[in-house]
Amino acid sequence: MANSEHIKVESEADNGDLRVVAAIWANGLLTFAQVAGGIYAGSLALVADALHNFSDMAALVIALAARKIARRPANLRMPFGYGRIEVVAALINYTTLIVIGLYLIYEGGMRIFEPQEVAGWTVVLVGVVALIVDLATAALTYSMQKGSVNIRAMFLHNLSDALASIAVVVVGIIVILYDVKWIDPVVTICIAIYILYVAFSEIGTPVRTLMLASPPGISYEELIDVIGNIEGVVELHNVHLWQLSENASAFDAHIVLAREAWMGVEVIKKEIKNVLRGRFEINHSTLEFECYDRDSPCEYSMLGISEGMTRR
Incomplete structure (x- = not known):
């Protein structure tokens, strides 16, 4: 049974890789056509779209490499595995979008002061072909982007x-109807502003993960309160909650137990683990237990006073 599930997962991964490869080829051919058409038609907007498509092709190559690397098993040098490489790939792709957006704003501004002739029919023809390819590429990656920040970055590119x-x-x-030359650089700047909006609105997710920030979907205060109210728990300190990877969170803490609850430490540990898994979807946790005796001030000062302590 387990073997058949493993084969199914591998089959789905290979199928996803084939979709990404198909998207790479489509974007590569489209980029070539758009650059040629943009130069022939004298359209900066078309060249801008070509550069964006080229960044898509680069994003797809990075995403494909990241997908393959992420499937490597954990080892002594990489005990948490390679899953976070997809977060790194997403950060690279969003950064690329920001650089391209800024460049296009610069070029568009220059073209406003020096407008050029634009071959409208060539722009329309190449633009329609580009739209078809872009929609097809987005469709290839739509179902894959829901569970991967890496693929989501690629999907948003498309x-x-x-x-x-x-x-x-x-x-x-x-241009065909009114021969308005300035519309080409103006639209180019609008495209660039939209690219920057997409990049800046999404880049926070991979940055937060790489900075080991707390998971956005988990309330730190609620988690502490729930654990602190478990019978036998006196207080928590040295608490850390962070995003281990895109779909996994981690938690570690020192749990101080009342002296009378110390004999049931294994039961309390199991209860805390169940709460972490069931309520907060945290499957990776490290708990260190300490005993607090109300009649021993010395022990209290050793176990209970710590920087970053969180009291019940």
Whole structure:
């Protein structure tokens, strides 16, 4: 049974890898077509979309490599495994989006002061092809992005590309109908602003994970309160709660027990572990237990006074 489940997981992973490879090829061919079309048509908006697509292709390559590395088993050098590489990949991809967005704003600003002729029909044709490819690529990765910050970064790349392609088509149509030259750099700047919005709104997630911040879906205060109210627990100190990886959280703490509860330490430990797993979905925890005797001031000062203590 376990073997069949393992084979199923591997099959799903391989299928996901094939989708990413298909998306890489599609974005690579599209980037080449857009650069050629943008240079021929004199459209900065089309070249901007091409650069965005090129960043998508790079994002896809990084995401694919990260997916493969993340599946490596834990070892002595990497005791937590390689899962966090996908978070690193997401951070790289969002940073790339920010750099591209800033560059496009600069180029668009320069073009406003020096507008150029734009071949509207070429822009529309290439823009429509780009939109089809972008939507197909986004569809390939949509179902995969729900459980992976790495794939989500890649999916948002593709989705923002689709919106940029729509803007490019609009530029071509306006140029054909009204011969408005300044619309091309203006739309380019709008595309760049949207790219920056997407990047800055999403980059916080991988940064928080890499900085070992507390999980956004878990209330630190509630967790402390729940554990502190377990019978026999006097107080907690040296408490740490952090995001181990995208889908896993970790917790460690010193738990001070009343003297009369010390004989039931294993039962209390099991109860705390069950609370962590069941209520807070924390499967990785390290607990150190200490005994507090109300009649022993010396022991209290040793066990109970600590920087960062959290009292019940």
